[in-house]
Amino acid sequence: MQRINAVNDFVIKFANVNGTGSASANNLFAKAVFRMGVPVVPKNIFPSNIQGLPTWYEVRVSEKGYLGRRGGTDIMVSVNPQSMVRDAQEVEPGGYFIYDSTKPLDPRLLRSDVQFIGIPLTDMCLRTYTDPRQRQLFKNVIYIGALAALLDIEFGVLKDLISDQFEGKEKLIAPNVHALEMGHQYARTHYECPLSIRVERRDLVGDAILLDGNTACGLGAVYGGATVAAWYPITPSTSVVEGFQRFAERLRIDPGTGRRNYAIVQAEDELAAIGMVIGANWNGARSFTATSGPGISLMTEFLGLAYFAEIPLVLIDVQRAGPSTGMPTRTQQSDLTAAGYAGHGDSKHVLLFPSTPKECFDMTAQAFDLAERLQTPIIIMSDLDLGMNEGMSAPLQWDDARRYDRGKVLSAEDLDAMSERFGRYLDVDGDAIPYRTYPGTHPTKGSFFTRGTSRDEYAIYTEDGAAYVRNMERLLGKWDTAKTFVPAPELHSAPHQTNTGLLYFGTTTQATMEALDLLAEQGIYVDAMQVRAFPFHADVDKFIESHDRVFVIEQNRDAQFRSMIINEMDCSPAKLVRVLNYDGMPITARLIASAVSAQSAAGAAAKDTSPVAKATKVTHLHKGKVERG
Amino acid sequence: MSYFRPGFRHPELPKNDLGYTKQQYEGAISTLCAGCGHDSISAAIVQSVFELSIAPHQVAKLSGIGCSSKTPTYFLSNSHGFNSVHGRMPSVATGANLANRDMIYIGVSGDGDSASIGMGQFAHVVRRNLNMMYVVMNNGCYGLTKGQDSATADVGSRSKAGSVNRFEPIDLASVALQLGATFVARSFSGDKEQLVPLIKAALSHSGFALIDVVSPCVTFNNNPGSTKAYDYVRQHMQTTSLVDFVPMAEEITTAYGEGESRGVTMHDGSVIQLHKLRTEWNPEDRQSALNALAESRERGEVLTGLLYVERDSRELHETINSTRTPLRTLTEKELCPGSSALETINNSLR
Ligand SMILES: Cc1ncc(C[n+]2csc(CCOP(=O)(O)OP(=O)(O)O)c2C)c(N)n1
Ligand code: SF4
Ligand SMILES: [Mg+2]
Numbered sequence: 001m002q003r004i005n006a007v008n009d010f011v012i013k014f015a016n017v018n019g020t021g022s023a024s025a026n027n028l029f030a031k032a033v034f035r036m037g038v039p040v041v042p043k044n045i046f047p048s049n050i051q052g053l054p055t056w057y058e059v060r061v062s063e064k065g066y067l068g069r070r071g072g073t074d075i076m077v078s079v080n081p082q083s084m085v086r087d088a089q090e091v092e093p094g095g096y097f098i099y100d101s102t103k104p105l106d107p108r109l110l111r112s113d114v115q116f117i118g119i120p121l122t123d124m125c126l127r128t129y130t131d132p133r134q135r136q137l138f139k140n141v142i143y144i145g146a147l148a149a150l151l152d153i154e155f156g157v158l159k160d161l162i163s164d165q166f167e168g169k170e171k172l173i174a175p176n177v178h179a180l181e182m183g184h185q186y187a188r189t190h191y192e193c194p195l196s197i198r199v200e201r202r203d204l205v206g207d208a209i210l211l212d213g214n215t216a217c218g219l220g221a222v223y224g225g226a227t228v229a230a231w232y233p234i235t236p237s238t239s240v241v242e243g244f245q246r247f248a249e250r251l252r253i254d255p256g257t258g259r260r261n262y263a264i265v266q267a268e269d270e271l272a273a274i275g276m277v278i279g280a281n282w283n284g285a286r287s288f289t290a291t292s293g294p295g296i297s298l299m300t301e302f303l304g305l306a307y308f309a310e311i312p313l314v315l316i317d318v319q320r321a322g323p324s325t326g327m328p329t330r331t332q333q334s335d336l337t338a339a340g341y342a343g344h345g346d347s348k349h350v351l352l353f354p355s356t357p358k359e360c361f362d363m364t365a366q367a368f369d370l371a372e373r374l375q376t377p378i379i380i381m382s383d384l385d386l387g388m389n390e391g392m393s394a395p396l397q398w399d400d401a402r403r404y405d406r407g408k409v410l411s412a413e414d415l416d417a418m419s420e421r422f423g424r425y426l427d428v429d430g431d432a433i434p435y436r437t438y439p440g441t442h443p444t445k446g447s448f449f450t451r452g453t454s455r456d457e458y459a460i461y462t463e464d465g466a467a468y469v470r471n472m473e474r475l476l477g478k479w480d481t482a483k484t485f486v487p488a489p490e491l492h493s494a495p496h497q498t499n500t501g502l503l504y505f506g507t508t509t510q511a512t513m514e515a516l517d518l519l520a521e522q523g524i525y526v527d528a529m530q531v532r533a534f535p536f537h538a539d540v541d542k543f544i545e546s547h548d549r550v551f552v553i554e555q556n557r558d559a560q561f562r563s564m565i566i567n568e569m570d571c572s573p574a575k576l577v578r579v580l581n582y583d584g585m586p587i588t589a590r591l592i593a594s595a596v597s598a599q600s601a602a603g604a605a606a607k608d609t610s611p612v613a614k615a616t617k618v619t620h621l622h623k624g625k626v627e628r629g
Numbered sequence: 630m631s632y633f634r635p636g637f638r639h640p641e642l643p644k645n646d647l648g649y650t651k652q653q654y655e656g657a658i659s660t661l662c663a664g665c666g667h668d669s670i671s672a673a674i675v676q677s678v679f680e681l682s683i684a685p686h687q688v689a690k691l692s693g694i695g696c697s698s699k700t701p702t703y704f705l706s707n708s709h710g711f712n713s714v715h716g717r718m719p720s721v722a723t724g725a726n727l728a729n730r731d732m733i734y735i736g737v738s739g740d741g742d743s744a745s746i747g748m749g750q751f752a753h754v755v756r757r758n759l760n761m762m763y764v765v766m767n768n769g770c771y772g773l774t775k776g777q778d779s780a781t782a783d784v785g786s787r788s789k790a791g792s793v794n795r796f797e798p799i800d801l802a803s804v805a806l807q808l809g810a811t812f813v814a815r816s817f818s819g820d821k822e823q824l825v826p827l828i829k830a831a832l833s834h835s836g837f838a839l840i841d842v843v844s845p846c847v848t849f850n851n852n853p854g855s856t857k858a859y860d861y862v863r864q865h866m867q868t869t870s871l872v873d874f875v876p877m878a879e880e881i882t883t884a885y886g887e888g889e890s891r892g893v894t895m896h897d898g899s900v901i902q903l904h905k906l907r908t909e910w911n912p913e914d915r916q917s918a919l920n921a922l923a924e925s926r927e928r929g930e931v932l933t934g935l936l937y938v939e940r941d942s943r944e945l946h947e948t949i950n951s952t953r954t955p956l957r958t959l960t961e962k963e964l965c966p967g968s969s970a971l972e973t974i975n976n977s978l979r
Binding site for chain 1: 687691702707711712719729731749753757967970974
């Protein structure tokens, strides 16, 4: 049998049952590889269920530091009889299938091109532990111990991780280490270790951290000065506010009184959540909420109000597969148009597209400045993949000299010094951003009435068409101003002149970066641009203009991002080629590369002298769709 | 269209303790129908805030959508106002209050705004005991959309268009009591004598204070057969007691005999004086208020006055233990943990 030979370059997948404590054990595995200096990409693939359904945890180990999903499984750790048939089929030829051999394996599962490694996990637990919960929990730890032997993971690293994990609960360290040892021992005595796939210590992760995007957003809100959070629980956004709360409980307690320098309200629904956020921002506090698609639908009326009445707010949308309840525990980038154009009438909103946990932190903190500067909602378009999976990320940074930009707010002194009448919606500076006052600023000056109905420059209700149009035009002007404030796109130029470009954003970034390498291996060179915000920066315009063909890579069915480009810019739709992935699993480099190379065979992309190579395995093309614009 | 009152002021107009005249608490000229009950409530709010010597900018006024929700434009023009979306004023008020606990919040809503589209938010703002006065201008119909029955219309009540309501009414006062409201009153827009002291008491209450004010819609629901018409309410109005509000530091001078009166001292030291108390009713007993409401409803009466008050009510900020300093005034110093804390966090993630 031909075996896969790989050092630090493989995908291992754990098939577990939801609610059995496997998550923390699997996380131990990912962290051990990470601590050995080798880049890891963990992904949790979980059901919408609390206990009993199949769940998978996939770890890509990538010496080259690719952070997207690769696709395919080289090693399957099968601890769930329910999904065994499917799991066994999924292993790449030459790979390994590690299973609980307490019961004999169904011979129908056997494959001649895969090596089967049995470890009697249940049996070992039954013999060692009496408590049923322990039997279940330690089963997970035992297979991690066995993997350490099979894949050559340093046992000391695992032991250190266990001590870190149970800091303060030292009693638990010894039994966990014992379980690790049992598995380790078993693998060493029964199998030749290591396997042909293994881990080797490197120094490739530098000062990187492992963090999930939702926690990073929550922490970004603490650093960004949010004081009021209102939310309604929904997967996959729940851990944003939970993260905010966890850090705030530690970092935001008034030392003198023990009281909280923040307020969190679990609202009755998303309408109330965003209503509270609007009220708080209107009254001068930095306030945010987090939700997912169904919540965005409910918040739509209020988003229109905030746009029209010009009230700052920060909303974090952790997208999941829609429409409706869709696949609540699977990822997508499919709320783009719903969020970007939320609200009846002509309304549009600033969107930010983070692609890493660090960007989640940075953009959340920045969003509060942008919201107050632009006096409008700022929506952070994260997704389940980024939000709920721990990802390798550059460390978080904060400049202590940084001050919050509270935007154009008049104080009582400002009002007293003014000779002219205060006009809440008056464009004084020519940037279409008016001045506001907080309620309670001055006994007789600067008060105004906030409303969703049409008003003149002085916030006085009016149904005068001309005044309405002036206001709507100013809002468009503000949209242009926003383009100069939002994060600029990032260009990756090909080493060769090319007339083909790739546009991507958010979580398609990692896979696209890897796809560029795959394409280069085939001699296909393309320019690439990571878009980081809507409205689109002028550079996005130029990028499209300067290429004959632009692949737009996104994770939804209807090419929503492409629609927004067509909607906002003067460019020919014909040159925008859709590259779509929307099966709920994160997009892979393989999919992107094969989509681009299939089109490039038709001849548009720059190539060096060699013809298009057949290097890329097109194994996952079925998950996506490629079409000509 | 916008209306302003003329700027001319008589120099000798009476001033309150802060030196403001009553006119400084007024708003733009109302655009509601002449005789609309809502305008009388606006006037009662102006009078109450003036007499209580609250600085106008210390108040924030919020509303939903409806004729009733327009009224904040017509009172306290030196206060910031927020006309939000239909039925969602409670959430906006909650956020505003969380941002700055030092201001006084007046919420105005209609029976459609609170008892239909906003029923959910109404229920939840009550149970959170948000520190605000919540006024429902209750006309039993949707004024702004031209007179459809609302959820507070009584069974058998006939609107001007002639339709007879067949659905059970929602009594917001009873609902609020059941949800744990800490101050509940009912009044009538045509009875300023009663309404003003109730508004003052509500503004002095620490926690959620509901005043359900029957406020006839002269255009769509003031006809014979309507139980929200001026005539009907005048004929069927009963009171729990006569209410007198005595602000803190003022002496109580009661004209009633011993035993006939009862004083409820509020957390700020002011006193609600109740005279000629209805028998079997105790202003500090939730159940007796619910019973009194149910009994008067059976008799087709409109029970008004203070219904219930809880003196040591715990408002939302106390429940969630937020700092006494208004959150919106905190700066980087209190809010941003800085780079060294972040480095510790980074280290824990490796
Ligand atoms: C979402 C939404 N649906 C419907 C309306 C239309 N609408 C405006 S006011 C109103 C009813 C108002 O009734 P009420 O709150 O009792 O106020 P009133 O006019 O009687 O004082 C309705 C249905 C709206 N503004 N928004
Ligand atoms: S329609 Fe009815 S509620 Fe509206 S302003 Fe006229 S009288 Fe008042
Ligand atoms: Mg009404």
